[in-house]
Amino acid sequence: MTKKTSLADIALSLGVSKTLVSLVINNKATEHGISAETQLKVKEKIKELNFQPNVLAQGFRTGKTKTIGLIVSDISNIFYARIARNIEDYAWHKGYSVVICSSDEDPNKEEEQIKLLLNRKVDGLIISSSQDKADSFNQLNETDVPHVLIDRCFSDMKSPHVTVDNYGGARMAARHLLSQGMKNFAIISISPEHISTISDRLGGFQSALKEAGCVIPESWNIKSPFDKMESVINESIIKMYQTGKMPEAFFTLNNNLTSTCLKYLRKLSIKVPDEVALIGFDDLKYFEYTQPSISAIEQPIDRICERAFDLLYKQLTKQEIPSEERTIVLPVDIIIRESSVKPKKV
Amino acid sequence: MTKKTSLADIALSLGVSKTLVSLVINNKATEHGISAETQLKVKEKIKELNFQPNVLAQGFRTGKTKTIGLIVSDISNIFYARIARNIEDYAWHKGYSVVICSSDEDPNKEEEQIKLLLNRKVDGLIISSSQDKADSFNQLNETDVPHVLIDRCFSDMKSPHVTVDNYGGARMAARHLLSQGMKNFAIISISPEHISTISDRLGGFQSALKEAGCVIPESWNIKSPFDKMESVINESIIKMYQTGKMPEAFFTLNNNLTSTCLKYLRKLSIKVPDEVALIGFDDLKYFEYTQPSISAIEQPIDRICERAFDLLYKQLTKQEIPSEERTIVLPVDIIIRESSVKPKKV
DNA sequence: GTGAAAGCGCTAACAT
DNA sequence: ATGTTAGCGCTTTCAC
Numbered sequence: 088m089t090k091k092t093s094l095a096d097i098a099l100s101l102g103v104s105k106t107l108v109s110l111v112i113n114n115k116a117t118e119h120g121i122s123a124e125t126q127l128k129v130k131e132k133i134k135e136l137n138f139q140p141n142v143l144a145q146g147f148r149t150g151k152t153k154t155i156g157l158i159v160s161d162i163s164n165i166f167y168a169r170i171a172r173n174i175e176d177y178a179w180h181k182g183y184s185v186v187i188c189s190s191d192e193d194p195n196k197e198e199e200q201i202k203l204l205l206n207r208k209v210d211g212l213i214i215s216s217s218q219d220k221a222d223s224f225n226q227l228n229e230t231d232v233p234h235v236l237i238d239r240c241f242s243d244m245k246s247p248h249v250t251v252d253n254y255g256g257a258r259m260a261a262r263h264l265l266s267q268g269m270k271n272f273a274i275i276s277i278s279p280e281h282i283s284t285i286s287d288r289l290g291g292f293q294s295a296l297k298e299a300g301c302v303i304p305e306s307w308n309i310k311s312p313f314d315k316m317e318s319v320i321n322e323s324i325i326k327m328y329q330t331g332k333m334p335e336a337f338f339t340l341n342n343n344l345t346s347t348c349l350k351y352l353r354k355l356s357i358k359v360p361d362e363v364a365l366i367g368f369d370d371l372k373y374f375e376y377t378q379p380s381i382s383a384i385e386q387p388i389d390r391i392c393e394r395a396f397d398l399l400y401k402q403l404t405k406q407e408i409p410s411e412e413r414t415i416v417l418p419v420d421i422i423i424r425e426s427s428v429k430p431k432k433v
Numbered sequence: 434m435t436k437k438t439s440l441a442d443i444a445l446s447l448g449v450s451k452t453l454v455s456l457v458i459n460n461k462a463t464e465h466g467i468s469a470e471t472q473l474k475v476k477e478k479i480k481e482l483n484f485q486p487n488v489l490a491q492g493f494r495t496g497k498t499k500t501i502g503l504i505v506s507d508i509s510n511i512f513y514a515r516i517a518r519n520i521e522d523y524a525w526h527k528g529y530s531v532v533i534c535s536s537d538e539d540p541n542k543e544e545e546q547i548k549l550l551l552n553r554k555v556d557g558l559i560i561s562s563s564q565d566k567a568d569s570f571n572q573l574n575e576t577d578v579p580h581v582l583i584d585r586c587f588s589d590m591k592s593p594h595v596t597v598d599n600y601g602g603a604r605m606a607a608r609h610l611l612s613q614g615m616k617n618f619a620i621i622s623i624s625p626e627h628i629s630t631i632s633d634r635l636g637g638f639q640s641a642l643k644e645a646g647c648v649i650p651e652s653w654n655i656k657s658p659f660d661k662m663e664s665v666i667n668e669s670i671i672k673m674y675q676t677g678k679m680p681e682a683f684f685t686l687n688n689n690l691t692s693t694c695l696k697y698l699r700k701l702s703i704k705v706p707d708e709v710a711l712i713g714f715d716d717l718k719y720f721e722y723t724q725p726s727i728s729a730i731e732q733p734i735d736r737i738c739e740r741a742f743d744l745l746y747k748q749l750t751k752q753e754i755p756s757e758e759r760t761i762v763l764p765v766d767i768i769i770r771e772s773s774v775k776p777k778k779v
Numbered sequence: 780g781t782g783a784a785a786g787c788g789c790t791a792a793c794a795t
Numbered sequence: 796a797t798g799t800t801a802g803c804g805c806t807t808t809c810a811c
Contacts, residue, residue: 093804104782109806120780143554144804147493148787154532154553162521168514175508175535184532184553186500189521207500207530208489349722373717376695378724439788450798455790466796490788494803 092136101132108133112140146208155399156204158188158197158214159238160313166342166369166388167215170237173392174213181400183210192217192277192313205232211399215239219281221246233402237395239283247398247408249391249415253284253368256384256419257291257338260366263382263421264336265299267429269364272296273307273327273334275320275344280310288340288368307334316343321351328355336364336427342371345381349426353378359426366427379425387417438482447478454479458486492554501745502550504534504543504560505584506659512688512715512734513561516583519738520559527746529556538563538623538659551578557745561585565627567592579748583741585629593744593754595737595761599630599714602730602765603637603684606712609728609767610682611645613775615710618642619653619673619680621666621690626656634686634714653680662689667697674701682710682773688717691727695772699724705772712773725771733763 094112098105103125110116111129132138146152157174159167171187178185186209190197197217204212211233216224221241227234228245236248264272274292276285296303307327311319327333337352339345345367352359359365359379367374370385394415401408440458444451449471456462457475478484492498503520505513517533524531532555536543543563550558557579562570567587573580574591582594610618620638622631642649653673657665673679683698685691691713698705705711705725713720716731740761747754 094806095804105805106782106807107780110781113806122780125780139548139552141554141804142552143489143493143496143498144787145806147487147489147789147803148805148807150489150787152489152553161518162508163511163515163518165509165511165514168511168517169509171514171517171533172507172509172535175533179534184534184549186530186532187517187521188525188530189518203530206485206488207498208487346719346722353722371719373692373719373723376692376699376723377719378722378726380724440790441788451789452791452798452800453796456797459790468796471796487788490803491790493787493805494789494791496803 091141092138094138094140097129097132097136097138100136101128103129150208151210152208153182154184154186154207154209155211155213156186156188156200156207156209158190158200158204158212158216160190160192160215160217162187162189164343165371166386169388170215170392173389174396177392177396177400190217192279194218198223201227211235211403213237213395213399216241217282219279233399235395235398235402237391241283244414247402247413249394249398249417250283251386251391251417251419253287253419254291254294256368256386256421257288258295259419259421260338260368260382260384261292261295261299263423263427264338264364264366265295265301267364269335269429270299270301271307271334272301272303272336272338273309274303274338274340275309275311275323275348276340277316277344278310278312284368285340292338311344316347320344320347321354324348324351324355324357328357333357333363335429336360336366339365339367342367342369342383345369345374345383346371346377349377349381360429364427364429370422374422374424377426382424382427383422385420385422387419390417437487438484440484440486443475443478443482443484446482447474449475496554497556498554499528500530500532500553500555501557501559502532502534502546502553502555504536504546504550504558504562506536506538506561506563508533508535510689511717512732515734516561516738519735520742523738523742523746536563538625538628540564544569547573557581557749559583559741559745562587563628565625579745581741581744581748583737587629590760593748593759595740595744595763596629597732597737597763597765599633599765600637600640602714602732602767603634604641605765605767606684606714606728606730606773607638607641607645609769609773610684610710610712611641611647613710615681615775616645616647617653617680618647618649618682618684619655620649620684620686621655621657621669621694622686623662623690624656624658630714631686638684657690662693666690666693667700670694670697670701670703674703679703679709681775682706682712685711685713688713688715688729691715691720691729692717692723695723695727706775710773710775716768720768720770723772728770728773729768731766731768733765736763 094108097108110119111126116126175185188200215238224246236246240248309323339348366382368384370383374381440454443454462472521531534546561584570592582592586594655669685694712728714730716729720727
């Protein structure tokens with residue numbers, strides 16, 4: 088690369104000061120009373136020499152990088168991939184780039200990533216956290232680092248966050264199942280349980296069952312570590328099947344669990360929904376094509392991202408966030424397909 | 434944030450020079466003959482003051498940011514989401530962060546993104562390009578910007594790239610169909626056609642057909658713009674169906690086309706594979722659960738990323754890349770499931 | 780209306 | 796074996 092043209096080159100070739108050029112670049116010329124004529128002259132020269140300010144130098148000087156960090160548990164999970172895409176789009180429109188980090192549900196890795204991103208001076212952070220406590224975020228608050236939590240959050244949370252109505256969604260799922268006369272359910276979730284989405288979904292489902300006088304036996308409350316999902320689900324289903332005691336329905340707490348559950352149900356040729364019904368939290372377009380098609384609670388991904396980025400942007404631009412906007416809970420929908428509808432008994 | 438401790442603070446409090454501290458930080462102390470004792474002293478002070486070098490300043494000074502850019506057409510497409518995840522992992526192990534950009538199949542947007550990333554001084558680029566010519570990349574070559582193309586590439590390509598055997602994979606699909614006695618096929622692809630994966634898959638499929646003496650009528654060579662996929666596929670299928678002239682099989686050129694095709698086939702209650710068979714390029718775990726399960730050509734995503742990152746890393750660290758390693762073509766597999774196997778005629 | 784000059788925190792060529 | 800010094804390219808305070 089031949090030496091790039093710098094701001095100084097522009098100034099020199101025009102016989103003006105670097106200040107002047109800088110002001111023009113940052114659209115502060117007018118407010119500083121620089122004549123329109125001079126501004127034009129500078130702008131033309133910039134075009135002519137195809138000058139692009141060195142963002143690194145700017146960033147170094149101002150401490151701002153026009154970059155935001157996005158931390159999720161796994162960017163290859165469709166749910167988070169879609170989140171990433173939406174956030175990227177909103178960011179792009181405002182001139183921000185996004186750095187992605189997959190935490191693998193590992194609180195320590197997540198902390199490392201936060202540190203790394205801050206050290207790289209990202210201007211803000213959007214996080215779907217795998218932590219078990221709010222410490223990191225309280226610290227971000229204290230140090231005034233713009234950030235917003237999405238998807239998962241903490242009860243004692245001061246940080247702006249946008250989540251969905253996990254509790255309500257799970258209740259909808261339960262009511263849907265109960266309304267068909269089912270009484271025996273198994274829940275498939277991931278551990279650790281401190282993840283708010285998981286515990287809220289668990290809580291919502293259980294609360295509806297309680298109202299209906301149903302209880303889930305401990306052995307049907309299946310929890311699998313993130314990375315052992317396949318084997319745990321497989322073995323649990325086999326065990327149930329062999330004992331001959333099967334629930335009437337499975338409630339799976341995220342899209343991965345749902346498809347994995349279907350996979351092993353099919354493997355054993357267990358008929359869904361005839362023998363067991365299935366409904367999951369988190370919808371995927373593929374659930375429409377599976378055999379049977381899968382019922383699910385659908386989250387408004389685009390809205391989550393829209394609100395989250397808006398919240399972040401307000402912080403980045405030092406706008407006041409009204410306190411009632413700091414905590415956003417979006418409604419979810421239930422999509423009823425084949426997997427959760429028991430065939431009518433004759 | 435209270436003023437962060439800087440390298441100068443360390444130097445000052447220890448009564449040594451900034452150079453010394455800098456050398457220690459960058460592990461160049463020993464090769465410069467700094468005594469172990471002094472090094473230890475410095476390291477302890479760094480720990481004590483919890484000093485973290487300002488990456489922005491370092492980057493500004495060295496022109497390196499320990500960041501790479503990843504440009505794909507759409508990060509929410511599962512294929513690219515998985516690519517992103519794999520790249521991110523390899524990058525993380527080497528201390529690199531990754532900035533993601535979705536180009537929306539738009540050559541201009543992609544160019545803008547390349548410029549933006551370079552301006553942000555990413556150290557390297559991994560790109561699945563939507564361009565119709567290699568200009569941008571020739572330029573990257575001339576200016577010695579570390580980069581590698583993946584997935585899609587150009588015929589007159591000097592840049593290191595890793596692709597899969599799209600031609601061969603499509604031939605496998607064709608042969609599989611032909612071997613069952615089918616003769617009439619429709620291809621569903623996306624425009625623009627200059628995308629190498631698309632044209633190679635098209636070419637491979639056609640070449641096998643030609644050998645078998647089959648031709649695809651123009652009207653069965655369906656091309657849809659990226660953003661009109663749904664409607665084009667829907668209407669094409671309806672049109673075929675109404676005319677009463679249906680192909681014996683569809684070959685869809687990527688995972689989105691495949692699932693969209695299945696969607697509209699099902700909508701019309703057209704039986705797959707009985708009435709039409711279906712096989713697609715690019716496998717998805719969900720294809721195992723669809724009704725019917727979908728046959729597909731599977732790409733070795735992890736290997737693509739492994740090789741791509743390796744190629745990039747060699748450039749980043751100024752290692753020589755043997756010329757035979759600059760062009761990597763990975764083999765693909767065919768996964769035969771229900772959708773492409775015609776029921777035996779009695 | 781415009782410019783001079785200091786300095787952000789770090790690295791590296793050059794001294795000693 | 797360690798230190799001095801000159802910037803990297805930009806923003807910003809203050810001065811004219």
